[in-house]
Amino acid sequence: MSKLIIISYELPIILESKGDQSYLSTPKSHARTSGLESFYEAQKAIWVGRPGLNRGDLSQAQRAKLTKAYAEENCYPVFLGKKLHDRFLDGFSNRTIWPLFHYFTQNAIYREDLWNTYVEANQAYLDEVLPLLNAGDKVWIHDYHLMLLPKMIREKFSSVSVGFFMHIPFPSYEIFRLLPWRREILEGLLGADLVGFHTYDYERHFMSCVRRLLGFDSVFNRIHLEERIVKVDFFPLGIDFDKFAEGGRSICLEEHAKGLTRELLNQKIAGGDKKIILSMDRLDYTKGITVRLKAFEYFLQSYPEYHERVSLLFFVMPSRESMEHYKTLKRDLDELVGRINSTFGSITWMPVLYFYRQLDFQERMELYCQSDIALITPIRDGMNLIAKEYLATRENRTGVLIISETAGASKELAEAIIVNPNNRLEISESIHCALEIPVEAQISANRVLCERLKNYNVERWANDFFLSLKQVKEIQEIKLARKFTGKLMQDLSNGYRDAEKRILFLDYDGTLMGFDKDPQKVNPDEELYRILRVLSENKKNKLVIISGRDKETLGKWFPSEEWPIDIVAEHGVWSREPGTEFSMIEQIDREWMDIIQPILEFYVDRTPRSFIETKNYSLVWHYRDTDPDLGSQRSWELKDELKALVTNLNLEIMDGDKVIEIKNSGINKGRAAGIKIGDVDFDFILAMGDDWTDEYTFDALPEKAYTIKVGTKATKADYYVKGVPDVRKILDELAGD
Numbered sequence: 001m002s003k004l005i006i007i008s009y010e011l012p013i014i015l016e017s018k019g020d021q022s023y024l025s026t027p028k029s030h031a032r033t034s035g036l037e038s039f040y041e042a043q044k045a046i047w048v049g050r051p052g053l054n055r056g057d058l059s060q061a062q063r064a065k066l067t068k069a070y071a072e073e074n075c076y077p078v079f080l081g082k083k084l085h086d087r088f089l090d091g092f093s094n095r096t097i098w099p100l101f102h103y104f105t106q107n108a109i110y111r112e113d114l115w116n117t118y119v120e121a122n123q124a125y126l127d128e129v130l131p132l133l134n135a136g137d138k139v140w141i142h143d144y145h146l147m148l149l150p151k152m153i154r155e156k157f158s159s160v161s162v163g164f165f166m167h168i169p170f171p172s173y174e175i176f177r178l179l180p181w182r183r184e185i186l187e188g189l190l191g192a193d194l195v196g197f198h199t200y201d202y203e204r205h206f207m208s209c210v211r212r213l214l215g216f217d218s219v220f221n222r223i224h225l226e227e228r229i230v231k232v233d234f235f236p237l238g239i240d241f242d243k244f245a246e247g248g249r250s251i252c253l254e255e256h257a258k259g260l261t262r263e264l265l266n267q268k269i270a271g272g273d274k275k276i277i278l279s280m281d282r283l284d285y286t287k288g289i290t291v292r293l294k295a296f297e298y299f300l301q302s303y304p305e306y307h308e309r310v311s312l313l314f315f316v317m318p319s320r321e322s323m324e325h326y327k328t329l330k331r332d333l334d335e336l337v338g339r340i341n342s343t344f345g346s347i348t349w350m351p352v353l354y355f356y357r358q359l360d361f362q363e364r365m366e367l368y369c370q371s372d373i374a375l376i377t378p379i380r381d382g383m384n385l386i387a388k389e390y391l392a393t394r395e396n397r398t399g400v401l402i403i404s405e406t407a408g409a410s411k412e413l414a415e416a417i418i419v420n421p422n423n424r425l426e427i428s429e430s431i432h433c434a435l436e437i438p439v440e441a442q443i444s445a446n447r448v449l450c451e452r453l454k455n456y457n458v459e460r461w462a463n464d465f466f467l468s469l470k471q472v473k474e475i476q477e478i479k480l481a482r483k484f485t486g487k488l489m490q491d492l493s494n495g496y497r498d499a500e501k502r503i504l505f506l507d508y509d510g511t512l513m514g515f516d517k518d519p520q521k522v523n524p525d526e527e528l529y530r531i532l533r534v535l536s537e538n539k540k541n542k543l544v545i546i547s548g549r550d551k552e553t554l555g556k557w558f559p560s561e562e563w564p565i566d567i568v569a570e571h572g573v574w575s576r577e578p579g580t581e582f583s584m585i586e587q588i589d590r591e592w593m594d595i596i597q598p599i600l601e602f603y604v605d606r607t608p609r610s611f612i613e614t615k616n617y618s619l620v621w622h623y624r625d626t627d628p629d630l631g632s633q634r635s636w637e638l639k640d641e642l643k644a645l646v647t648n649l650n651l652e653i654m655d656g657d658k659v660i661e662i663k664n665s666g667i668n669k670g671r672a673a674g675i676k677i678g679d680v681d682f683d684f685i686l687a688m689g690d691d692w693t694d695e696y697t698f699d700a701l702p703e704k705a706y707t708i709k710v711g712t713k714a715t716k717a718d719y720y721v722k723g724v725p726d727v728r729k730i731l732d733e734l735a736g737d
Contacts, residue, residue, distance in 0.1 A: 239392060695717075
């Protein structure tokens with residue numbers, strides 16, 4: 001049976017040596033494992049990651065011993081030497097990606113040697129996981145440490161399903177473009193079948209970067225690569241709601257509270273209505289903790305009536321203490337807390353109760369239960385589960401959550417007080433508001449929030465992710481079934497060889513020849529001329545080039561007196577048979593062009609690097625070389641502006657591949673193809689095209705026809721090929737029959 005292989009930076013357990021050749025296994029308090037035990041068991045999950053023991057280099061014997069111990073826990077360790085690990089984690093991951101993706105561009109460093117170690121570390125994870133893979137397995141890769149791994153796995157073992165989930169924000173294009181290795185990162189992520197984020201904003205940023213940097217368009221949330229569809233979606237990470245709710249229910253502070261929470265309880269009892277505001281975060285500049293302290297200081301200045309009545313319980317958990325930015329942050333916090341307490345405190349009251357240490361699960365539960373307000377204001381945060389844990393733990397549903405609008409969790413917690421994390425005045429006013437909210441209003445809001453968190457818990461998050469992965473694989477399989485393969489080529493060749501009357505409809509741009517920024521430069525090459533010469537001179541063949549090109553250009557490339565080829569130009573306006581001149585399929589006028597031309601010129605002026613192509617009976621606005629987002633926006637604006645005009649003037653808008661073409665209604669390739677077939681009973685019909693305009697041709701042909709789309713976009717064609725070289729190969733084989 002297939003299995004699930006989870007790959008993350010670290011394994012979910014720590015093995016501690018007991019000194020007797022055995023190890024003690026300790027689970028990490030990690031959201032990706034808590035609440036998912038039954039899910040992992042059902043998926044037959046195994047885990048690949050760095051071991052949580054021995055940061056330094058290990059001997060071969062030590063590695064073997066540790067590997068065996070981890071295997072008993074369904075875990076497979078990735079051993080990184082100390083130098084490689086430090087440059088990988090504390091280097092590129094935490095000094096480049098972490099600050100950049102959290103919009104702290106001033107803290108990001110860009111060094112080639114750190115990038116090289118990031119590539120090397122991802123390769124080390126690949127080397128460990130490859131022997132574990134079997135066809136049909138599912139791979140779930142987690143977080144920013146391993147963004148190259150999806151592509152690496154795809155290239156080595158394409159028969160597995162690959163999902164990637166990003167646990168930090170994905171930045172906007174303007175931020176992401178600063179990264180020198182931006183293309184490599186995007187290509188690495190697109191090796192996955194499904195790329196997941198916490199919020200729609202992060203999903204949108206990712207798709208924008210893919211479009212602008214790699215040129216791949218997306219339809220809704222699907223990115224169309226050459227032969228594969230990648231789905232991008234958001235899945236807000238939940239918590240093990242029942243675990244935290246049960247933790248809240250089981251804590252009876254009057255009987256079981258110890259240490260700090262007992263002291264807080266005594267203060268509240270002695271002070272009557274004394275309130276506790278909880279701030280709990282890792283030491284990190286992205287968490288906004290200095291601004292939070294300054295906002296609390298401003299609150300104390302603004303509302304002196306709350307002196308002696310409110311304390312900020314300020315917990316900071318050590319993190320990355322060896323890095324200079326974090327050392328500086330710690331010094332700033334110490335100074336701020338000292339200033340606030342010395343300015344406002346008294347013998348009987350300390351405004352900020354400051355603790356710099358780790359917290360275990362029981363302590364967190366007690367602090368959640370004891371605090372009247374949770375103040376969570378990160379400058380940028382992928383999700384922030386502390387906010388959700390606080391709400392779930394409070395059994396009586398009292399308490400107020402103040403949360404930053406730039407924390408991913410805020411998208412789900414609309415009933416909380418949402419603030420700008422950089423606005424000290426707003427945070428200060430929010431603290432005052434939270435202190436004044438009646439208990440009934442607190443309970444009403446928190447009931448709604450908790451019901452939402454209970455429904456979309458961590459298990460639902462995992463199940464939704466894998467349901468989405470299954471769906472995208474099904475879509476890929478449908479596409480794969482329509483791919484033009486060697487067997488289909490054999491069927492096509494047999495049908496071609498046995499036929500006496502054949503007709504071949506071939507589009508030009510994007511089918512016989514690739515694209516160029518200048519449409520006039522895509523003239524036929526020697527290979528194309530050779531193939532078309534053989535096919536057109538076969539007496540059994542009627543070869544039709546059916547294109548949106550103007551008749552003058554096509555006539556120059558394929559002179560009537562030299563080429564026994566039928567030409568359909570300008571999407572069906574003009575037609576020519578061998579040895580004749582072009583004639584219009586039906587009489588149409590050009591007066592409308594004087595009305596439409598100024599509108600297109602206006603959009604050329606507003607859209608740098610766009611241009612107008614004027615054909616005999618159509619106008620084309622090209623935007624292939626424009627900024628992708630701007631071009632897409634302007635195309636929608638142009639189509640919207642033209643809607644009323646084209647109806648009144650009996651015109652049609654053709655939305656092609658980075659082109660908008662306006663022409664007379666009813667004139668299209670499908671109609672022209674039908675005229676070319678006429679009453680002749682062709683026993684072999686082939687049509688090949690890449691554009692939206694070629695769908696008319698595919699739709700107009702009889703069911704027995706072979707229809708082939710160039711590219712993987714949605715189509716009415718029976719099959720698809722990757723690109724122009726595949727078209728040439730098919731035609732070359734037919735020419736040889």
